[in-house]
Amino acid sequence: MWSTKSLSEKTVNELKEIAKSREIKGYYKMRKKELVQSLTNEFIKEIDPTSMEKIRKMLRSEPRIFELRKIAKKMGISFKRNMKKSELEDRIKRSLVRRERAEQAQGSSLISGAGSRQQKINPGEPVIPELPKTYKRDKLVALPVNPLWIHIYWDFSEQTAELLNSLKDRGKVIYLRIYDVTYIEFNGENAHQIWEYEISSDGERKYYANVNNPNASYLTEIGYINEKGEFVTVLRSNLVKTPPNAFSDKKEEKWLDLSSGYKFTKPAQGILSKPTLKAVGGSSFFPQEFRKHAITSGGGSFLNFMSGSTQKKEEGE
Amino acid sequence: MTKGYFTLVLHAHLPYIHHPDFEEFMEEKWLFEAISETYIPLLRAFKRLENDQIPFAITMSITPPLMEMLDSQSLQEKYKRHLQALIDLSAKEIEKTREENPKKHKMAKYYHEDFKDLLRIFRDEYDSKILNGFKHFYESGNLEIITCNATHGFLPLMDRYPNAVRAQVKTGKQTYKKHIGENPKGIWLAECGYTAGLDKYLAEEDIRYFFVDSHGIWYADTPPRYGVYRPLITENGVFVFGRDPESSEQVWSAESGYPGDFRYREFYRDVGFDREQEYIKDYLDSCGVRSNTGIKYYKVTGKGVDLGKKEFYDIDEAMEAARAHGNDFAHKKAAQVAHLYDVFDGVEPIIVAPFDAELYGHWWFEGPAFIEHFFRALNHMEAIEPITPPNFIENKLKSVQIDTPGDSTWGANGYNEVWLNGSNDWIYKHLDHLIEKMGELANLYKDTEDELKIRALNQAARELLLAQSSDWAFIMTTGTTVEYASNRTKQHVDRFLKLYNEITNDTINKEDLEKVEWLDPIFKDIDYKVYCTQ
Structure with a gap:
């Protein structure tokens, strides 16, 4: 098995010899780079995806990333174009080992289970199921992301999808509307603020909206404008409340005496040991670019060193 | 006062x-490392x-x-095997480091004794529990x-x-x-x-x-x-x-x-990465992917010091630092x-x-x-x-x-964005759907006495709970082992949907059910009726 690396170490004449024996068309007029390229392709073509030994050999010969991509493709392993070489290599190795185990297991099908129970199970490469793209039910859901952003996702029943399509055919535009309904009984017209976004019925069924207020309530709707110029609601979401990011200005504290169960109030004084802090959340949220920023903390420490960690390091007292 | x-x-x-x-599974090692490095050392x-x-x-x-x-008995057994392998590896390390460096050699001996002690504590002192x-x-x-x-x-x-x-x-x-x-x-x-x-x-x-x-x-x-x-x-x-x-x-x-x-x-210098493949391969996951073993010879050394330029660790010096810091x-x-x-x-x-x-x-x-x-x-x-x-x-x-x-x-940033962003928002459509379907099942079959159905209903509840672990969304955000997290989400959702169909169509396949009960045996005593909404 040859890789780009081992091939590059050969002389042009040696390469031509090999190319000749492999009946590669037009080898005689190729430059070294082209020879290496077409020979590598040739060898990869020869790999039988079921021949794990060959793939292993290939891996040991320090393959370049495009060679790994070809192997992965051959083996039916999914991968992303921007994947790092080491990640791709890991993925191939894992897949190999799971295939091997699957083969072994088919030979000897008894594998001991939890406890003393023994079961006949063929493990093998875990089959990764495809999940439904739609559950064909009407759904419009709004979720809080942080004090200034909400996430909305939706799904349609067949009936609704048909309705929206027919509206579209008639040239109607489908809108996602977001209403600020903080402290009001919403009647469709009395929102503090309304935002409107055009959505396509066949595009991605989700949206991130930058809303104005922390500690505020929002409602969202999907609908269209009828002939009379009125907004017709097709779906309405749940109410979503953004988290607070500032001190309360309430003037009264409530207290409970634990021994008597007696409740009483005191005038609020604010926080006695006031933290000097920056407002948390809000500004740094960009759905597309978020992953780059998000890696600095979060829960689940075993999985990530920075977890549960220094997100408030600028805010210490 | x-x-x-x-x-x-x-x-x-x-x-x-x-x-x-x-027989072994790379992500199971997270538990083993946590037992060896955190839980037993705390005890x-x-x-x-x-x-x-x-x-x-x-x-x-x-x-x-x-x-x-x-x-879990099966994980306990796997952990003991894992430790036994590390005892073997550290014995080899004692030989190997003898020539290399006295500081490394001292740590190799330390690790060997430590792994043996971990096994003793785990197996003998606590009867694996x-x-x-x-x-x-x-x-x-x-x-x-x-x-x-x-x-x-x-x-x-x-x-x-x-x-x-x-x-x-x-x-x-x-x-x-x-x-x-x-x-x-x-x-x-x-x-x-x-x-x-x-x-x-x-x-x-x-x-x-x-x-x-x-x-x-x-x-x-x-x-x-x-x-x-x-x-x-x-x-x-x-x-x-x-x-x-x-x-x-x-x-x-x-x-x-x-x-x-x-x-x-230094956490990031481990013999699992530093030793040549041929020597270390039997102690890594059998797919050959490099991973931590817990045998580490280097110290932090300095701010921003390149991993390749770290100096050898001295455990006595480090323990003195821990004492001073505790103080x-x-x-x-x-x-x-x-x-x-x-x-x-x-x-x-x-x-x-x-x-x-x-x-x-x-x-x-x-x-x-x-x-x-x-x-x-x-x-x-x-x-x-x-x-x-x-x-x-x-x-x-x-x-x-x-x-x-x-x-x-x-x-x-203090709110929900780690668990809800462009890398993981796709899961909520499924999780919400499962919750609604689970409620529907629980209401529909709350009085059933069919034992097989009860088992399937309980398993559906387990699959829903497992799909809901915040860890999957977290991993998708951090960008490491994303594939595992996304597969786990998909598998639990898929297992749930299959169970849902079988339960509602009265086509529960006993063998298939046994298999998922064996694969996901968490919460043995769960009662699906906890999901009733009426």
Whole structure:
């Protein structure tokens, strides 16, 4: 098995010899780079995806990333174009080992289970199921992301999808509307603020909206404008409340005496040991670019060193 | 005179990773590393404190999936095999390092003895059940063990579904009772995730207290007079403690935190990566992917020092640093309570410092020693006393401010964006759908006496709970082992949907059901009726 690396170490004449024996068309007029390229392709073509030994050999010969991509493709392993070489290599190795185990297991099908129970199970490469793209039910859901952003996702029943399509055919535009309904009984017209976004019925069924207020309530709707110029609601979401990011200005504290169960109030004084802090959340949220920023903390420490960690390091007292 | 109190909270959690269909599985090693590097080293530190009669008080959440894994016989057996391999490897390392360097050689000998001792403790002292070790300190009163919601599901994005939240909380309580023998007094909400109204479900289960991050207290509905330094009580009668930002900063900070000391062990240099493939391959996952073994020879060395330029680790020097840091932290905490006591005009503050348990030992190798020395130092201080939340509530708290904390988490930027962003938002459509379908099943079949159907219904509930682990969304955000997390989500959703179809069509396949019961055997005693909505 040859890789780009081992091939590059050969002389042009040696390469031509090999190319000749492999009946590669037009080898005689190729430059070294082209020879290496077409020979590598040739060898990869020869790999039988079921021949794990060959793939292993290939891996040991320090393959370049495009060679790994070809192997992965051959083996039916999914991968992303921007994947790092080491990640791709890991993925191939894992897949190999799971295939091997699957083969072994088919030979000897008894594998001991939890406890003393023994079961006949063929493990093998875990089959990764495809999940439904739609559950064909009407759904419009709004979720809080942080004090200034909400996430909305939706799904349609067949009936609704048909309705929206027919509206579209008639040239109607489908809108996602977001209403600020903080402290009001919403009647469709009395929102503090309304935002409107055009959505396509066949595009991605989700949206991130930058809303104005922390500690505020929002409602969202999907609908269209009828002939009379009125907004017709097709779906309405749940109410979503953004988290607070500032001190309360309430003037009264409530207290409970634990021994008597007696409740009483005191005038609020604010926080006695006031933290000097920056407002948390809000500004740094960009759905597309978020992953780059998000890696600095979060829960689940075993999985990530920075977890549960220094997100408030600028805010210490 | 006591001027204030200190509560150390360690949140011990790993997602439920259990693959009985594989002889070894790379992600199962997370548990093994946590046992070797954090859980047993903590038990050792507790024991040394106990032997020297040093009073200590630690609050530890051991999450339901972690309890279930620690109790799993197949994982216990795998862990012993894992340790045995490391004992062999470290024996080889003793030979190999003899020529290389005396400092490396000294550490190789240390690791060899340490692995043998870990095996002895695990197998002989605790009969493979290290939960018994924690239980011992729970009974002695030094360790307050609390629970967590069932699979560490992220509750702030679940609160539209009371039955789903209730199932998470109830199952957390039941699992605790199964393993600890009593009802939990407190709970750690997964990711410290709180949203108004969650306290109601805790009250329903007689859970008396929980924790929120600092800004959950600061931005409470009415201004909290004492900030994070006194608990609040919610309208539903549950006590809530707030995280002290100063303690987090002192330990955690990437800039100035203790774990960054140059004398401490470097996490990212491990023989699993440093040795040649041929020599080390039998001790790595059989797919040959490089991974940590726990044998590490280098120290942090300096700020921004290239991994290749690290110097050899000296454990004596590092342990001396841990002692000094434990001492320093105790002095800082004593000064902090004295200051707050004055600001509060004689009201005693309680400083609450929660951390992921796995920071201590796994990431910060000397962390358990730091904790030990911290309590030794506190023992000499009059102004400050370590305390558990129930002890504080029962004996030190006369009156308490009634308030509603602000919605908050301990994730990056303090809210939900770690668990809801472009990399993981696709999961909520499925999770929400499953919750609704589970409620439908529970209502439809609440009176069924068909045993097979009951089993399938319970398994469906397990699959839903497993799909809800916040860990999957978290991993998708951090970008490492994303494929595993996304596969796990898909598998549990898929298993649920299949069960749903079989249950509603009366086509339950007994063999298939047995297989998923074997693959996902968490929460043996779950009752699907917890999902009923009517």
